[in-house]
Amino acid sequence: MCVQVRDGQPLLAGLQKNTLIDFPGRVGCVVFFTGCNFACPYCHNPELARGAWPQRITLRELIDFLQPRRHLIDGVVISGGEPTLHPALPELCRAIRRIGQAVKLDTNGSxxxxxxxxxxxxxxxxxxxxxxxxxxxxASPWAAPGAGAAVVESMRLLMRGTIPYEFRTTCVRPFVDTPTVAAIAGAVKGARRYTLQTFRTVDLLHPGFFDGADPGFSPSEMAELQRVVAPFVGECLVR
Ligand code: SF4
Structure with missing residues (x-):
């Protein structure tokens, strides 16, 4: 489906003007769609996930930001929320590529x-x-029905495809433990890159879910998870 974005129609909820860490090998900026079909209790962008952050940046404003910075920025990260929910995503990608910028998509794979x-x-x-x-x-209530099967299908598409990709897991109990990470490693066997992300307590979508406990993993526990995954993938990073 080709969706045209009308001039002056707000499309994006936010713009982070530069990043050196979100797009491997590139100096980038990050744009954020609002709204998500998951409700991960540890979500670090709760306002975006809830859709409570209004869309206020138009495609024209984004292009006007990017055009004069073509020699400073060489990639745009499209994040959220969940970008794949938005019918205008392909048009956004096309517009960014038309001015010579590379596009990175952050997705939950659903x-x-x-x-x-x-x-x-x-x-x-x-x-x-x-x-x-x-x-x-x-599983419900945090994941959409059928999400597990959809995620597996997205994994396969990326692993069969030709563009660079990475899988990543934020290590948060009870969503992650050693057997869980072993199951994920089996599912992504042969993947080029898998990153285990350290959970950092910030602004959470559902802080009550954790009942005051710290659901994160210590550095030594992260290293143990990395040891479990490493034999299955090309590269296993901890960050
Ligand atoms: S998928 Fe991402 S944006 Fe959506 S609720 Fe989970 S952490 Fe937040």
Missing amino acids: RPAVVEKLLQDRLVDYVAMDIKTAPDHY
Whole structure:
């Protein structure tokens, strides 16, 4: 489906003007869509996930920001919320690529048909996909129905494709433990890169879910998870 974004129509909820860490090998900026079909209790962008942050940046404003910075910025990270929920995502990617910028997509992997179309149409240059837990542990109320199967399909699409990608898991109990990470490692066996992200307590979507406990993993526990995953993938990072 081709959706035209009308001039002056707000599209994005936010713009982070530069990043050296979100788009591997590039100096980038990050744009944020609002709204998500998951409700991860540890979500670090709760206002965006809830859709409580209004769309206020137009495509024209984004292009006007990027055009004069073509020699400073060489990539745009499209994040959220969940970008694949938005019908205007392909047009946004096309507009960014038209001015010579590379596109990285951050996704929760729940919309494999959207990911597939973006790959087919060569509208993305890099995809970072979150894997929240083992595929058969995706469950209501935080995940959409059928999310586990959808995530597996997105994993397969990226692993079969030709563009760079990474899978990543934020290590938060009870979504992650050693058997869970082993199950994920089996599901992404042969993947080029898998990143285990250290949970940092900030502004959470559902702080009450954790009942005051710290659900994160210590550095030595992260290293143990890395040891479990490393034999299955090309590169396993902890950050
Ligand atoms: S962590 Fe990502 S997938 Fe989960 S609710 Fe937040 S934006 Fe959505």
